[in-house]
Amino acid sequence: MRLLHAETFKLKSFAGDATPPYAILSHTWGEDHEEWTLERIQAWEKTGAQNGKLWSALPNKILGCCRRARKDKLSYVWIDSCCIDKKDSVELGEAINSMFNWYQKAARCYAYLSDVPNGDIPPHPSSRFRLSRWFGRGWTLQELIAPKRVEFYNASWAYLGTKSELSLVIENITGIPRHFLKGAVPLHRASVAQRMSWAAGRVTKRREDIAYCLLGLFGVHIPMIYGEGDQAFQRLQREIMTQLHDDSILAWGLGCEDAGLDHADNLGRAAMAASPNDFADSRQIVPRQKDKAPLRPMDLFGGSLRLQACIITQPTGDMFALLHCGPTDDATQVVAIPLIHAHGGASEADEEYIRPRGRKAVLLPQSIATDPMSRAVTKDIFIRKDGQPMGSMTGPTGTQLYVEESDSADIYLHDVHPAGLWDEDAGIIEIDVPTDEEIKRIVTRFRSKRAGEKDLIIVLEVEKVPSPQLKCHLLTVDPAALSLVEISKNFVLLRTRALQSQSAKIGGRWLKANFTQSPAEHNMLFLCIDECPASGTSIDIAEEMAEMKLLQNLVQINSKHHRLTNVQSKFSGQISTHAGQLRTATRDVRLVSQEIRNLEDRLTRLQAEHQSLTLSLDFHRNRINAAKRKNHHICEVLDRVLDEIGIIGDTLVEHHPQSLGADQTLEDVFYSLMDKLEDRISANADVFGLGVRMETFQRAAAYYGDLDLLRLFVWGGFKSPFGQLLPGTLHFAVRGNEATIVQFLLQNQQIDADEKDDAGRTPLSLAASYGNEAICQTLLNAPGVNPNAVDDMLRSPLWYAAESGRVGVVKLLTKCGADVALGDSMGSNPLHVASQQGHEEIVRILIAAGATGTEMDSRGRTPMSLASERGLPTIVALLSSARFGSLPCDHGGGSPLSDAFDEVNPAMIEEFQDAGPDGNKADSAEAKEEERRLEDEVERIEKEARRLSEYKAWREERERIVQYARERTERTLAVMLQHSET
Structure with missing residues (x-):
């Protein structure tokens, strides 16, 4: 294997395992003079080009391949154009048979697509990548499949992607499934037909190469014989x-x-x-x-x-x-x-x-x-x-029919069925001789050269009886009426007169078929169509078949009618017999039906009685079970009350002696307070929740300010749930504006002054929202209370006081160090909500406490923007006169002050201009504040009066309730004793 050094561009040969890691190039060849062959590279080396002065003479595909290999830390590359001596047929054959293996073992395969420009996106439907010549060449098929990793590059050697990354696009281009491209399924799992289909449509410069480029795909080897043409593909198939x-x-x-x-x-x-x-x-x-x-x-x-x-x-x-x-x-x-x-x-x-x-x-x-x-x-x-060719198929069992065109008839052979027996170029029809009793039938269609004339149908029948005989039948048909296949299937339906027709009329002339035998070959016949005199009747096979089908339908109808007549006569006697039986059966059915209805009515009544008895039984069972459970519960409660009643009495006398009047027991007071509180709880179920539980009694006692009952819960000495304060008690005391109860609860070590409810609000947040300054002061004096505690919406007590317009609470909180800049989850701080709600006095207090007025909420709005949106010129003037320094721009690009004057109406501008130096109408604001304080005082006095009236009524009913509690206790003890004896 000959490799090219990626830095020195020198060629070096390696054998077997001594071959170093290398990159391999896949590309499309241009013209022969454009490619750098082995001889050209060797000549280039001899010129001293290794000094680097002539490297620019190398083509871009070689330079880019070597540059890419060096980046991948590979010292050698293999390029088919310059690493194979194509003049050496032995080396060329060895290279072609080994090429698939070489691509398979390459560390990298670079696919250089010289016709894909920069900026092309392969997945795009109209990309040049999809139209590249590389996907249409024969040799690039094995170069795509063999390597484990193929990297695609465009004409400028810009990276396009790997075979795996572009597998979906490549599958659409080549038809090769992705699992074969990615190597998830071995190549040998693909059938021969599948692998051959991948090469369909691909081209090579030489005809023989379409076979040689597929050798590696099938793992076979054949000698290279250039010049044999298409025979190379035949040799490949034989080897496969x-x-x-x-x-x-x-x-x-x-x-x-x-x-x-x-x-x-x-x-x-x-x-x-x-x-x-x-x-x-x-x-x-x-x-x-x-x-x-x-x-x-x-x-x-x-x-x-x-x-x-x-x-x-x-x-x-x-x-x-x-x-x-x-x-x-x-x-x-x-x-x-x-x-x-x-x-x-x-x-x-x-x-x-x-x-x-x-x-x-x-x-x-x-x-x-x-x-x-x-x-x-x-x-x-x-x-x-x-x-x-068909003409060479001769033998003792077959006959060849040569169809000769007749000038006089002016027709030509157009079609034959079966088509495989007709050699159209030679004009020969091969006639098979049957070997058994069957009849071989060949249907031919001759078409007239004159427009508008019918086709001539010649049906040839060959049968062996005992020597082969050829029969001929001539008919006509419209060119578009019937196909030869339909004629062949339905030919047996024709009548005898059609089967004996030896001539037919086409246009205005009569034609017949003439058969002659070759004198030299006994199995060779000649057929010629000639004109003849008029004889008989010309039969249209389409009309004949239609008539025969009508006759067949008529025969079938007659046959069905005959069968129906026989059936009718056969069953007529049986019908009369069965009619009498049917009448008798109908009468019996009516009697049985009436009896069934009677039984159904009785069943309905019994089911109703059964259901009623079942409900009554369930009702009594439930009452018995409820009595058992109540008896067991009463026994448990009685035991616990008897055990603890002494402890409660001692504790109550020690801590709250005024709760017991003359001749009163602890039971009297406890039942009295509980009964009265139960009525209030039932009337306000939406406040305390459903059900009367001990937790509900504690919350109601705190809400209504019932200090006596609350002391019983705290000092009673009971086991759970007595003797402890349950969660939420302090919150209900705040909701009821009961400052005394709040102060009493804060003295207990079990109380957490910063306890949060379901919404995350502390008692201080509730008190600030309600505007109760006394409770706020009490809570702020409690140890460990955080004035900046926030709820689930990140809202602080100061936020709620500012939003509700509680001036006194705002003053109190700011003095206690509440953070005026603390915003909620929407970025809205106390100054935002006070400005938006128009609370002028609170705005003044917050500004005095250090609020800057420059912060924006999550929607980019400042306090001044909010005031201007609501049409509050007094607040706008107050904020503008506070001199907050450089006012920021909101998200819209304008400052709060500019937005204020852009958004207000003319009346608002006049009101702002008429305001005093501080930007507000002081007299009007102070009057509104005084009116609000008077309303709060009137509300507080009315509430106190209601409480005094309720307390007086409670004192008047005390004696009656005590008496009622004593009687109920005696009745309960009597019932329990009776149950115990039972």
């Missing part, structure tokens, strides 16, 4: 047959058109394909599993292809050999190739066949081999590979 034994090598000539005997395409008459183009439609053909191994593999013997195959003969006379291969998408079909007997005879003992011209291979169902109508037989056959 010898080594691979794949029936798909015969699956050429498949096409989308019908392969019937009337087809006239010329595909040649040899056993093997003429070129890879014959496999263009065989890309999906794969081998089929054979039922058993053939006794003799496919081979060449005595000028013929010998193989074992299943031969079928269809009712139309078409004959096919079934191959062990078929399409990948339908496992029930196999490839069938057309055959005719090589000799005139049609005996099953005849083993020599010809693949006829004008007939393509077809796909047939595999089950046809077991169909009796197909007369299938499996045997060894010989298919002639040399394509002998």
Whole structure:
């Protein structure tokens, strides 16, 4: 193997394992004078070009290949144009037979596409990559498949992608499946037909190279004989047959058109394909599993292809050999190739066949081999590979009919069925002599050279009785009326008068067929159509067949009518007998139906009673189970109450002696408070949640300010849930604006002053939102309270106070160090919401506390922008007079102040101009603030009055509730004792 050094450009030969890693170039050849051959490289070396002065003389493909190899740290490259001595036939043959292996072992393969410009995108449907000459050359097929890695480069050696990266595009261009391109499936798994189809449409400079470029693809070797032309491809196929034994090598000539005997395409008459183009439609053909191994593999013997195959003969006379291969998408079909007997005879003992011209291979169902109508037989056959002309097929069992054109008749032979018996160029029809009692029928169509005339149909029949006899029948038909296949199938339907017709009328002349025998050859006949006198009646075969079909239909109708008449007479007596039986059965059915309806009604009543009893039983069972559960629960509660009642009494007397009045027990107070609270909870289920639980009682006690009951929960000394404060109690005290309860709860060590509810809000956030300054002050005085604690929306207590307009709370929070710049999840800080809601006093407080007014929210809006959007000129003036320094521009490119004056209406501008030096109407703002404070005070007084009224009513009902609690306890104890005795 001769390699080119990538830096010195010197050639060096290597043998076997001594070959170093190398890169290999795949390219398309230009004109011979443009390529740098071995001789030209060697001459270039002798000129002293190694000094670097003449390197620019090298072509771009060689320079780019060497440059790319050096980047890949490879010292040598192989380029077919300059690394093979093509004058040495031995070296050339060795190189061609080894080329697939060389590409396979290369460390890199560079595919140089000289006709693809810069900027081309291979996946694009209209890319130049898809139209490159490289994909249409024969040699580049193995250069694409053999290497593990192929890198594509354009004319400027710009990288386009690898074979793997562009596999989908390459598959669309070449038809080679991606799994073979990527090496996921070994190449030998592809059938011979598939591999041949990949080469279809590819071209080479020399005709022999279309065969030599495929050697590596099939792993075979043949000598190189330039000058033999297409014979090289025949030698390649013979070598493949010898080594691979794949029936798909015969699956050429498949096409989308019908392969019937009337087809006239010329595909040649040899056993093997003429070129890879014959496999263009065989890309999906794969081998089929054979039922058993053939006794003799496919081979060449005595000028013929010998193989074992299943031969079928269809009712139309078409004959096919079934191959062990078929399409990948339908496992029930196999490839069938057309055959005719090589000799005139049609005996099953005849083993020599010809693949006829004008007939393509077809796909047939595999089950046809077991169909009796197909007369299938499996045997060894010989298919002639040399394509002998039809005229050379002579023998004692066949006759050749030469059709001579007649000037007087002015007609010519247009078509023959079966088409495989007609050599159109020679004007010969091969007549097979039957070997049994069957009749061989050949239908010919002669067409007039005069427009508007009918066709002449001549039907030739050959039968052996006991010596071969030839019969002839002449008929006419319109050119477009019937095909020869239809005539052949329906010819037996014709009447005797049609079968005896020896002349026919075409136009205004009568014609007849004259047969003469060659004096030199007994099996050679001549047919000539001549004019004759008028005789008899000219029969149109289309009209005759239509009449015969009508007669057949009439006969069938008469036959059916006769059968129906017989059936009617046969069953008329039975009908009368069965009519009486039917009347009796109908009466019995009515009686039975009535009895069934009665039984159904009774069943319905019983089912209703059963359902009622079932429901009653379930109801009583549920009551019994509920009583059992209640009895068990009462026993448990009684035990726990008796154990703890002493502890509760001691604790209550110690911590809250005023809760017990004269002659009152702990039970009296506890039941009284719980019953009253239960009514409030039920009336406000939307506040406390559904169900009356201990957690609900604690929250309600905190919400309504019931300090007595709350102390029982805290100091009662009960086991869980008594004796501890449950989550959310402090939040409900804040919601009820109960400052006393809040102060009481904060004294308990179990309380977390910064506890968060489901929305993440702390008690301080709730108090700030409600505007309760006393509760806010109490919470801020509690240890560990964070004035900047945020909820799930990142909103702080100061944010809620500013948004709700709570001036006093805002002052309190700012004094306690609340962060005025702390924004929520949308970037909106307290100054944003105060400006947007028009809370002028709060805006002043926040500015005084250090709010800059320059921050923007997530939508790029400043406080001044928000005020201007809402039409609040007082706030705009207040913010503008605060002198925040350089005001930033929002996302729209304008400053807040400019946006304010751009967006407000004229009335707003006048109001702004009429404002005082501070940009607001002080008197109006102070009046509104005073009015708001008065409204809050009135609301607080009304609430206090309601609480005092409720407390007085509670005191009045105290004695009655205590008495009720005592009576209920006694009743409960009595019930429990009764259950215990039971």
